[in-house]
Amino acid sequence: MSFQGFDKNFNITDKVAVITGGASGIGRAIAELYIEKGAKVAIFDLKDDVNEVAKEISIEKAMGIKCDITDNESMDSAIYEVKDKFGKIDILVNCAGIALLDDAENISDHYWQKTLDLNLTGSFKMCQKVANVMIEQRNGGKIINLASQAAIIALDNHVAYGASKAGIVGMTKVLALEWAQFQINVNAISPTVILTDLGQKAWAGEKGEKAKKEIPLGRFGYPEEVAAIALFLASDATNLITGENIVIDGGNTIK
Template sequence: MNFKGYDKNFSLVDKVAIVTGGANGIGKAVSELYLEKGAKVAVFDLNPNVEKIAREMSTQHAIGVQCDVTENESMESAIQKVKDHFKKIDILVNCAGIALLDDAENISDEYWQKTIDLNLTGSFKMCQKVGRVMIEQDSGGKIINLASQAALIALDNHVAYAASKAGILGMTKVLAYEWAQYNINVNAISPTVILTELGKKAWAGEKGEKAKKEIPLGRFGYPEEVAAIALFLASDATNLITGENIVIDGGNTIK
């Protein structure tokens, strides 16, 4: 098999991507960058305004689909809409997630279960359902799962979140191993605190300043920086990369 090269402009022209949690934060940044690079994007989100949000991104190349990644019927219906509209699926980015925080001795069953159901089980179910489509298409694919630095280091009050994101890393490796035979690449991204609207509020003031001092590069990240890694992993430049986790944390986990 000869090396065929790749588009050095990292074009995604003729590619169809699903981005869960795509109406805001990291997911929105990924959706917008993919559209800029020529992809057609299905924005999946619980937000009831997701169709409007997608139209504002692109009237021709983006569709918004209300989707609950904890409900099988909702996911299957949303995926079918993408197949009907765009005729195929080439890329899946699992950005939908939740952070319900409390210390380990007091965290409620509800916080634990909601976190696992959305962050881990929801991501797996999306991988499973879209993976089946990719296998049936027989044209390969790229799956990108959002994990976290919390999968690699201990953070106070993050026990459920850390468990869910560590599970993402294990899941990513197994899917990458099993689906390599179908030319489906499965990788993960583990960011530090990202300055989405929620991130700005959660890490404002003294708490945020203290956390930044622990990061060698001395700052938090921006959604566009995570989107850049998601573009790299969706491109043909990474056809030989699978089962990996790219950490974008300013050096926080190297200490």
């Protein structure tokens, strides 16, 4: 076996990527960068304007599909549409998620179950369904799961969210082990607070300033910084990386 090399510009030309939660925030930033680097992208999202968002990003290289990742029929239908239009799936990025926060002694069954259903079970089901497509294609693939620093450190009022994201990291390792035989790389990304529209609102003012003091680099992150790691993990440069969790947190979890 000889080293085949990789595109040092980290292009993913002619690859087809599915991005859940891709209509806004981190997911949209990843979709935009993937297209810039030559990929075609299918955005799965519950937002009513997902198709319009896809057209804003690229009329030719992006498609938007309203999809509920807690519903098997919805996922199956969306995956079929991608294969029908683009012919294959090479990359999956699981960005869809929810943060329902409350203290552990009072969190409701609804908050707990909805968080696990969407963040963990929904992500697993997408991995399972897309991996089966990749296995049938016999050409490997890349799966990237969005976890969180909450998978690694304890955050107040994040019991359900933290459990779901820790589950993502554990799931990623098992899938990486089992699917290595099919040349499918499975990795996770764990960001700190990312300044999406929602992130900016949630961490504005004194709360945000206090939190930034806990971060050695002294700031939160930007969606484009997460997208850069998602591009790296989708590229051929990372063909030997699998089962890893890349933390983007300004050093917050090294303390």
